[in-house]
Amino acid sequence: MIRTALDRFSGRSRSAKPPRVGELLVGNPLETGPDASRGVILYLEGITVSFDGFRALDDLTLYVEVGELRCIIGPNGAGKTTMMDVITGKTRPDAGSAWFGQTIDLLNLTEPEIAQAGIGRKFQKPTVFEQHTVFENLELAMAGNKSVWHGLHARLTALERERIEEVLEIIQLTDKRSGRAGVLAHGQKQWLEIGMLLMQDPQLLLVDEPVAGMTPQETERTAELLTMLAGRRSLIVVEHDMDFVRSIARTVTVLHEGRVLAQGGIDEVQNDPKVIEVYLGV
Amino acid sequence: MSATPGVVIAPAGAGRPRSRLWQALQGDRGGRIFLAVLLAVALLVPLLNLAVPAGSALHLSDYSVTLLGKYLTYALLAMAVDLIWGYCGILSLGHGAFFALGGYAMGMYLMRQIGTRGVYGNPVLPDFMVFLNWKQLPWFWHGMDRFPFAMAMVIVVPGLLALVFGFLAFRSRVSGVYLSIITQALTYALMLAFFRNNMGFGGNNGFTDFKDMLGFSQQRAGTHMALFLATVLILAGAYLACRYLIASRAGRVIQAVRDAESRARFLGYRVESYKLWIFVFSAVLAGIAGALYVPQIGIINPSEFSPINSIEIVIWVAIGGRGTLYGAVVGAVLVNYAKTYFTAALPSFWLYALGGLFVLVTLFLPRGVVGAMHHFGPSLRARLRPRTRSRGAGA
Numbered sequence: 001m002i003r004t005a006l007d008r009f010s011g012r013s014r015s016a017k018p019p020r021v022g023e024l025l026v027g028n029p030l031e032t033g034p035d036a037s038r039g040v041i042l043y044l045e046g047i048t049v050s051f052d053g054f055r056a057l058d059d060l061t062l063y064v065e066v067g068e069l070r071c072i073i074g075p076n077g078a079g080k081t082t083m084m085d086v087i088t089g090k091t092r093p094d095a096g097s098a099w100f101g102q103t104i105d106l107l108n109l110t111e112p113e114i115a116q117a118g119i120g121r122k123f124q125k126p127t128v129f130e131q132h133t134v135f136e137n138l139e140l141a142m143a144g145n146k147s148v149w150h151g152l153h154a155r156l157t158a159l160e161r162e163r164i165e166e167v168l169e170i171i172q173l174t175d176k177r178s179g180r181a182g183v184l185a186h187g188q189k190q191w192l193e194i195g196m197l198l199m200q201d202p203q204l205l206l207v208d209e210p211v212a213g214m215t216p217q218e219t220e221r222t223a224e225l226l227t228m229l230a231g232r233r234s235l236i237v238v239e240h241d242m243d244f245v246r247s248i249a250r251t252v253t254v255l256h257e258g259r260v261l262a263q264g265g266i267d268e269v270q271n272d273p274k275v276i277e278v279y280l281g282v
Numbered sequence: 283m284s285a286t287p288g289v290v291i292a293p294a295g296a297g298r299p300r301s302r303l304w305q306a307l308q309g310d311r312g313g314r315i316f317l318a319v320l321l322a323v324a325l326l327v328p329l330l331n332l333a334v335p336a337g338s339a340l341h342l343s344d345y346s347v348t349l350l351g352k353y354l355t356y357a358l359l360a361m362a363v364d365l366i367w368g369y370c371g372i373l374s375l376g377h378g379a380f381f382a383l384g385g386y387a388m389g390m391y392l393m394r395q396i397g398t399r400g401v402y403g404n405p406v407l408p409d410f411m412v413f414l415n416w417k418q419l420p421w422f423w424h425g426m427d428r429f430p431f432a433m434a435m436v437i438v439v440p441g442l443l444a445l446v447f448g449f450l451a452f453r454s455r456v457s458g459v460y461l462s463i464i465t466q467a468l469t470y471a472l473m474l475a476f477f478r479n480n481m482g483f484g485g486n487n488g489f490t491d492f493k494d495m496l497g498f499s500q501q502r503a504g505t506h507m508a509l510f511l512a513t514v515l516i517l518a519g520a521y522l523a524c525r526y527l528i529a530s531r532a533g534r535v536i537q538a539v540r541d542a543e544s545r546a547r548f549l550g551y552r553v554e555s556y557k558l559w560i561f562v563f564s565a566v567l568a569g570i571a572g573a574l575y576v577p578q579i580g581i582i583n584p585s586e587f588s589p590i591n592s593i594e595i596v597i598w599v600a601i602g603g604r605g606t607l608y609g610a611v612v613g614a615v616l617v618n619y620a621k622t623y624f625t626a627a628l629p630s631f632w633l634y635a636l637g638g639l640f641v642l643v644t645l646f647l648p649r650g651v652v653g654a655m656h657h658f659g660p661s662l663r664a665r666l667r668p669r670t671r672s673r674g675a676g677a
Binding site: 088090110111112115116120121123127128129130131132136139140141143146147148150151152153154155196200 | 302538542545547549551552553556559
C-alpha cells in the first residue's frame with residue numbers, strides 16, 4: 001500500500017508558480033530545486049560551530065549522495081543536532097561551507113528559503129501544530145506558495161485534497177483527520193510529523209530520532225517507509241536505536257566530538273575499534 | 283474504517299462553492315450571536331433615543347448614546363489587540379499608540395473644520411498655532427481639511443508606524459516579553475513627543491472644541507447618532523474581516539506560528555511576514571477605532587498615548603476571553619461600563635476594582651467571561667432542554 005501511494009505521490013511534479021513582482025516582504029523564496037547533476041545532493045565542508053568556546057562541530061566534512069539513506073549515529077553531544085541546525089539555517093557556522101546541490105549555498109539562505117529550496121526536517125521532539133486538526137497540519141505542510149497574500153484566498157484543489165488523503169493513508173491517521181493533533185499519542189505525532197515531511201515533498205529529508213516512543217510495529221512501518229523513500233529522495237536519519245539503524249542503513253556515519261569518526265556499512269562501523277571505544281563499547 | 287470524514291471537510295465539487303466567510307460563520311456560534319446583538323443595538327438605540335419621549339423610563343439619553351459609542355470604539359480596539367495576542371501570540375502593550383494616532387488624524391480634520399469660528403478667527407491656522415505665533419501651517423497639516431484625505435491618514439499613519447516598527451522588531455526576532463516592553467516604550471516615547479508644543483499637535487491640550495464634521499454640527503444629537511451607527515457598522519465589518527482572515531489558510535498559519543514558530547519556519551513560511559502583516563492590520567483597526575472615538579468624545583490629547591492605557595486594553599481582552607474576537611468586545615464593554623459606574627460612585631476605588639477583577643478572572647476564569655460561557659453554557663442548555671440530547675444522539 002505504501003509503495004503504490006508513494007509511486008503516485010512522487011510522480012507529481014512540483015507546482016511551479018511565477019514569482020509575483022514587488023513582493024519584498026511577502027515574496028515566495030526559491031522555488032527551484034537543487035542541481036544534483038554530479039550525483040551529490042549535500043556538501044558539508046570544514047564546518048565549525050562553537051558555542052562559548054565549546055566546539056559543537058569541529059571541521060566537519062560530509063557528503064550525501066542523491067537518493068542515499070544516510071544514518072548518523074554518535075554519543076550525546078557529538079554534534080548531530082547542531083549539524084541539522086546548520087543545514088536548515090538555524091545555526092550559522094563559524095567556518096566552512098554548506099551547499100545543496102551544485103548551486104544553492106545554504107549559508108546564504110534563511111530557514112524558510114531552505115525549506116522552500118527542498119530540505120525538510122523532522123525534529124527530535126515531535127513538533128506538530130497541536131491546536132490544529134491532523135488534516136490542517138498536513139495542509140499547512142503542503143509544498144506550494146507560502147506567501148501571506150496567497151494564504152488569504154487559497155483553497156484546496158481536488159488534487160491537493162487527494163494528496164492529503166494519500167498521506168493520511170500512509171501515516172494511518174485517516175480516522176483521526178478531524179481531531180486535534182494535540183491529543184494524538186506520541187507515536188502518532190511522530191507519524192504526523194513524518195506525514196508533514198511527505199506533504200512538504202523535499203528533495204532532502206533530515207529525520208531526527210524518528211522512532212523514539214514508537215511501538216515495535218510502528219517502528220517497523222517507519223523503517224519500511226524510510227527505505228521506500230530512499231532512492232526517490234535523499235535522507236539523513238539520526239537515531240539511537242541500533243536495531244532500527246541496522247534495519248534501514250546502507251551507509252552509517254559515526255560522529256564524535258563534532259567530527260566524523262568512522263563511516264561505512266553497519267558491520268564495518270560496529271567492528272571499528274575507534275567506534276567501539278567511544279560509543280558502542282560503553 | 284473512516285466513519286466521519288466528509289462531515290467536516292466537504293468533498294470537492296459537492297454543490298456550489300460557498301463563500302469562505304459563510305463557512306466561517308457556520309462554525310462560529312458566538313460570532314453569530316455577537317452580530318445579532320450588534321444588529322439589535324443598531325435598531326434599538328436609535329429607537330429608544332429618538333422615538334421614545336424624553337420623560338419615558340425607556341428613553342435613552344444622548345449622553346448614554348455617546349457613552350455606548352465610546353464603549354464600542356474601545357471594543358474595536360480590544361478586538362484589534364485580540365487578533366494579534368489571541369491568534370498570533372504577540373502581546374502588544376502599545377496599541378494605545380495606534381488608537382491615539384488614528385484619533386489625532388481625525389482630530390486634525392476636525393480642527394481644520396473650525397475655520398474662522400475659533401477664538402482667534404484665523405481661517406487656516408488652528409487656535410493653538412496662532413497662540414504660539416506660528417505664521418503658516420506645518421507641512422503635515424496640509425490636506426487634512428479634506429475628509430477623504432484625512433480618513434486615508436487614519437489608516438496610513440498607524441499602518442506605516444506598525445510596518446516600520448514591526449519590520450524592525452520581527453526581523454530581529456524580538457518576541458515575548460521583550461516585544462511587549464518595546465511596545466510600551468513606543469507609546470511612551472510618542473506621548474512625550476506629543477506633549478511638546480513645537481510638535482504641532484497642540485501640546486498637552488491636544489485638540490478640542492470641534493464645531494462640525496462633514497458639515498454636521500457636533501452639538502446635534504443626530505450627528506452623535508450617526509457616529510454611533512457608523513461605529514456599530516464598522517465594528518461588525520471589522521469582526522467579519524478578522525473572522526475571514528482567521529478562517530483562511532493564512533489565519534491557520536498565524537495560529538501555527540503562535541503554537542510552534544520554528545516548525546512553521548522549517549515548513550517554509552516566512553514567519554516574520556505573517557507577524558508583520560497581521561500586526562499592521564491590527565494597528566489599522568486600532569487607528570480606525572481612535573478616529574471613531576475622537577468625534578464622539580470631542581477631545582484628543584497626549585494622555586491617550588499613556589502606557590497605562592495600552593495595558594488596560596490587554597486587561598479588557600483577558601477579562602473578556604482571548605482568542606475569540608467577540609470576547610474582547612464583551613471585555614471592553616463590561617470593564618468600561620464598570621469603570622463608568624465606579625469612577626462616579628467610588629472614584630478612589632476604581633483601580634483596586636480593576637486590579638481585583640483582573641486577578642479574579644486570571645485565577646478562576648483563565649479563558650475569560652466568554653470562555654466560562656462556553657464551558658458552562660452547554661451543560662446549562664442541556665439541563666434546560668433535556669430533549670436536545672436525545673435528538674442529537676439520533677441524528
